[in-house]
Amino acid sequence: MIALLARDLRLAIRAGGGFGLGLAFFLIVVVLVPLGVGPSGATLALIAPGILWVAALLACLLSLDRIFALDHEDGSLDLLATAPIPLEGVVSVKALAHWLTTGLPLVLASPVLALLLNLPASGYGWLMLSLALGTPALSVIGTFGAALTVGLKRGGLLMSLLVLPLYVPTLIFGAEVVKRGATGQAVDSPLLLLAGITAGAAALLPFASAAALRVNLR
Amino acid sequence: MNLSVTDLAVARGGLPVLEGVSFTLAPGRALILRGPNGIGKTTLLRTLAGLQPPLAGEISAPPEAIAYASHADGLKATLTVAENLTFWARIFGTGAIAPALAAMNLAGLADRQAQNLSAGQKRRLGLARLLVSGRPVWMLDEPTVSLDTASVALFGGVVRAHLAAGGSALIATHIDLGLPEAELLDLTPLKAKPPGQGGITGAFDEAFL
Amino acid sequence: MSIWKYANPVLFMRTSGRLLPLLVPVTAALMLVGLVWGFFFTPDEMRQGSTVKIIFLHVPSAMIGINAWLMMLVASLIWLIRRHHVSALAAKAAAPIGATMTLIALITGAIWGEPMWGTWWAWDPRLTSFLILFLFYLGYMALWEAIDDPDTAADLTSVLCLVGSVFAILSRYAVNFWNQGLHQGPSLTIDQKQHVADAYWYPLMISIGGFILFFVTMVLLRTRTEIRARRLKALLARERMA
Numbered sequence: 056m057i058a059l060l061a062r063d064l065r066l067a068i069r070a071g072g073g074f075g076l077g078l079a080f081f082l083i084v085v086v087l088v089p090l091g092v093g094p095s096g097a098t099l100a101l102i103a104p105g106i107l108w109v110a111a112l113l114a115c116l117l118s119l120d121r122i123f124a125l126d127h128e129d130g131s132l133d134l135l136a137t138a139p140i141p142l143e144g145v146v147s148v149k150a151l152a153h154w155l156t157t158g159l160p161l162v163l164a165s166p167v168l169a170l171l172l173n174l175p176a177s178g179y180g181w182l183m184l185s186l187a188l189g190t191p192a193l194s195v196i197g198t199f200g201a202a203l204t205v206g207l208k209r210g211g212l213l214m215s216l217l218v219l220p221l222y223v224p225t226l227i228f229g230a231e232v233v234k235r236g237a238t239g240q241a242v243d244s245p246l247l248l249l250a251g252i253t254a255g256a257a258a259l260l261p262f263a264s265a266a267a268l269r270v271n272l273r
Numbered sequence: 274m275n276l277s278v279t280d281l282a283v284a285r286g287g288l289p290v291l292e293g294v295s296f297t298l299a300p301g302r303a304l305i306l307r308g309p310n311g312i313g314k315t316t317l318l319r320t321l322a323g324l325q326p327p328l329a330g331e332i333s334a335p336p337e338a339i340a341y342a343s344h345a346d347g348l349k350a351t352l353t354v355a356e357n358l359t360f361w362a363r364i365f366g367t368g369a370i371a372p373a374l375a376a377m378n379l380a381g382l383a384d385r386q387a388q389n390l391s392a393g394q395k396r397r398l399g400l401a402r403l404l405v406s407g408r409p410v411w412m413l414d415e416p417t418v419s420l421d422t423a424s425v426a427l428f429g430g431v432v433r434a435h436l437a438a439g440g441s442a443l444i445a446t447h448i449d450l451g452l453p454e455a456e457l458l459d460l461t462p463l464k465a466k467p468p469g470q471g472g473i474t475g476a477f478d479e480a481f482l
Numbered sequence: 483m484s485i486w487k488y489a490n491p492v493l494f495m496r497t498s499g500r501l502l503p504l505l506v507p508v509t510a511a512l513m514l515v516g517l518v519w520g521f522f523f524t525p526d527e528m529r530q531g532s533t534v535k536i537i538f539l540h541v542p543s544a545m546i547g548i549n550a551w552l553m554m555l556v557a558s559l560i561w562l563i564r565r566h567h568v569s570a571l572a573a574k575a576a577a578p579i580g581a582t583m584t585l586i587a588l589i590t591g592a593i594w595g596e597p598m599w600g601t602w603w604a605w606d607p608r609l610t611s612f613l614i615l616f617l618f619y620l621g622y623m624a625l626w627e628a629i630d631d632p633d634t635a636a637d638l639t640s641v642l643c644l645v646g647s648v649f650a651i652l653s654r655y656a657v658n659f660w661n662q663g664l665h666q667g668p669s670l671t672i673d674q675k676q677h678v679a680d681a682y683w684y685p686l687m688i689s690i691g692g693f694i695l696f697f698v699t700m701v702l703l704r705t706r707t708e709i710r711a712r713r714l715k716a717l718l719a720r721e722r723m724a
Contacts, residue, residue, distance in 0.1 A: 057363075058359075058360055058363030058364055059360075059364065061360075062349070062352070062356075062360045065352065065356070066349055066351060066352070069351040069352070126347075128345075129345055129346070129347055129348060129349070130343050130344070130345025130346060130347040131345075131347035131348075131349070133319075133324060133341070133343055133345070133347070134341065134343075134347045134361075134402075135364070136323075136324060137322050137323060137324065137339065137340075137341045138364045138365060139337050139364070139365060139366065140364065199645060203625065203638050203641070203642060204625075204628070207628050207629070210628075213624055213625065213628050216617075216620060216621045216624050217621040217624070217625060217642065219617070220614055220617040220618050220621060220646070220649070220653070221645070221646070221649045223614055223649070223652075223653040223656065223657075224649065224652040224653050224655075224656040227653075227656040227657065227659065227660045228656060228659075231659070231660060244659075245659070248656075248659070252652065260645065263641050263644070263645050266637075266641055267637075267638055267641050270634055270637040270638055270641075271634070271638070272324050272325070273324065273325040273326070273634065286631065287631060287632070287633065287719065288719050288722070288723060289723075465723070466723075467720055467723045
């Protein structure tokens with residue numbers, strides 16, 4: 056399974072792997088928002104938590120269809136399914152690789168973008184923490200969506216329709232942490248709920264994803 | 274370590290394609306599947322590999338014994354030959370890739386990216402994966418596609434060595450691999466008959482009729 | 483005799499075919515009585531005036547909107563565990579009805595909200611949850627449409643329904659957490675004393691009964707259509723084989 060993780064990371068970094076695309080998308084969305092909303096610092100500070108979280112969510116969504124589609128096309132998914140590692144493990148590793156190549160860079164880049172959106176200084180730590188806790192859930196849920204739509208010709212749009220409603224709780228709790236953190240309120244309950252969603256999704260969803268994958272390989 | 278199949282029926286796209294398939298594959302033996310295009314060779318191999326459930330019948334195979342090679346080679350274009358093969362060796366928990374590279378005459382290409390290989394070289398790399406899988410029962414779906422005569426002979430030798438080492442192989446092919454000892458199974462008479470004419474019943478859409 | 487024998491499509495067709503001629507008039511009568519009584523023969527409410535009468539559409543459709551998903555969840559579980567085709571097809575048949583009812587609840591809610599709260603739409607937790615539920619319906623139906631093989635589609639949508647249910651509940655609590663809201667508490671609860679005056683209570687109950695029967699009738703009708711479509715597919719497949 057470490058071999059699979061290493062391979063996926065290597066593929067992402069090599070030419071054409073798409074590493075950094077999500078990050079660039081995150082940046083562009085965050086740059087576009089002030090252009091649409093207006094340059095007022097107070098307004099931006101108010102909406103910054105939500106914008107940052109929605110942008111992170113969309114950036115995550117962008118790279119989801121690559122999780123299984125490429126492996127399905129070149130036949131490696133069939134071969135992995137007959138390999139001695141359980142499909143649940145394959146799915147979990149794929150989600151982890153997706154998080155390492157998409158979620159983690161977003162977490163690390165978020166303070167810079169928060170600066171652009173005039174987020175109050177007290178919110179920076181909470182922003183990074185909430186993204187660090189919440190983006191794994193986005194990857195795991197997204198992997199489930201990718202597993203559902205892996206064999207489909209135009210799965211990308213359908214996958215967005217399936218995955219985005221599932222992102223609702225993560226988004227709400229994540230943005231709430233930042234909002235409360237930035238205004239100096241207590242953050243522990245949304246933070247714990249966010250962590251709970253991530254933990255629950257990471258523990259249970261791989262089974263659903265593997266089941267969907269098995270059906271799709273049939 | 275026999276692979277034995279009893280009265281197997283397989284379906285593709287919800288339709289039965291083959292029925293009454295029975296054979297036993299003992300260690301050291303090879304079985305070549307013959308039959309026209311569309312008869313269900315790929316479907317049969319996918320079913321035996323455990324990728325799809327059979328419609329009826331039984332498959333008894335030792336656990337984790339089957340190495341399946343489909344039309345697609347499962348190669349990553351941006352990885353080198355050695356990286357591609359090392360990945361599969363680690364997935365299957367086996368060791369060195371050098372013997373497999375040597376056996377498939379790929380040693381000189383080890384550092385080349387898979388996207389820069391010719392179709393035949395890619396195919397050879399795909400077949401080298403079987404050697405690093407360390408599994409005894411090979412299931413090969415048209416293994417010789419895009420191989421030249423020398424490579425076919427090379428591959429025939431590899432299969433023979435595998436058989437001599439106690440492995441077995443199930444091969445869907447139209448080409449003579451130079452394995453005179455292999456048995457032949459012609460699938461043409463096993464084409465599934467429509468349910469009204471003595472074909473299998475029960476597992477199909479009958480419930481709706 | 484077990485209930486599972488009705489999972490046989492042929493028996494289901496026969497039984498539902500006998501049941502429908504009875505169900506349709508009863509449904510029509512109940513809905514007609516409930517709605518006409520509700521709209522024309524109830525007094526205006528003190529504060530809300532006649533706007534309150536939209537309750538006879540709003541509450542039943544909202545109930546069906548939620549419970550249709552629940553029914554789909556149960557049907558999906560039955561399909562996953564016992565592989566009864568009728569169950570999967572019934573789940574498929576229920577989805578558009580549930581989605582429509584959810585939409586009706588949202589629209590009637592907006593129409594009710596305008597005079598009461600002064601706004602067509604507010605990001606109130608109940609409204610938001612319903613909107614999210616509607617999105618779940620859309621995704622579920624889209625997945626059914628996208629997949630050719632009926633059994634594959636049934637498997638995948640069932641898994642989606644299961645996972646979606648968990649996330650729908652999570653969303654409900656998340657949304658509650660996010661905004662406390664304008665919407666009044668539930669008008670009807672089983673364990674508490676009733677909040678609705680008798681004059682509204684009886685027509686509302688009849689209307690709800692009508693909507694439930696309407697849902698059952700529609701699901702039966704649509705399941706029959708789906709079974710016929712599958713039968714057609716099976717017959718065509720045989721023709722191709724022969």
